[in-house]
Amino acid sequence: MQLCLRMAALAPLVLAGCAGQDAEWAQRGRASLIGLDQSAIRMCAGLPAGTAKDGSGEIWMYEHAASPPGGIAPPTLTLPPGLNIGGQAPSGYCRVQLRFVCGKVTEVQYAGNTDIGSARDAACGQIVKTCLGYGAGGREAVARASHQ
Numbered sequence: 001m002q003l004c005l006r007m008a009a010l011a012p013l014v015l016a017g018c019a020g021q022d023a024e025w026a027q028r029g030r031a032s033l034i035g036l037d038q039s040a041i042r043m044c045a046g047l048p049a050g051t052a053k054d055g056s057g058e059i060w061m062y063e064h065a066a067s068p069p070g071g072i073a074p075p076t077l078t079l080p081p082g083l084n085i086g087g088q089a090p091s092g093y094c095r096v097q098l099r100f101v102c103g104k105v106t107e108v109q110y111a112g113n114t115d116i117g118s119a120r121d122a123a124c125g126q127i128v129k130t131c132l133g134y135g136a137g138g139r140e141a142v143a144r145a146s147h148q
Helices: 002-032 038-045 122-131 134-146
Strands: 050-054 057-066 076-079 083-086 092-101 104-111
Touching: 002 104, 002 122, 038 057, 038 122, 038 134, 057 122, 092 122
Parallel strands: none
Antiparallel strands: 050 057, 057 092, 076 083, 092 104
């Protein structure tokens, strides 16, 4: 029973740490993707889930449904008199929208249920992390970002 209590107490801290890293990647993505061309975005993020014409440009959309690390929800504990603790894994959904003008990214926006706990835009971090530093540092920077 004590082990279960410890696991229930630690699970939110572990999940919050992961969400914090994802939020940092999402924040960095807002600035570091600006100026990348369509070829670079296809190489680091893959093919978009959807595209739309936008005046003289185009918007590419990438989507991600966030789940807890390893897909494992924290355990639920029921304490007398019927109080439940844990069991609810933080999750979210993000659509990353990249606006291209003249073939280069000019704007990055996030839409959906992007926050995980108090980590702003954390559900978007996994989409943009492989593109962080792609233009400046090339593949080495992408490899470092994906191993963090």
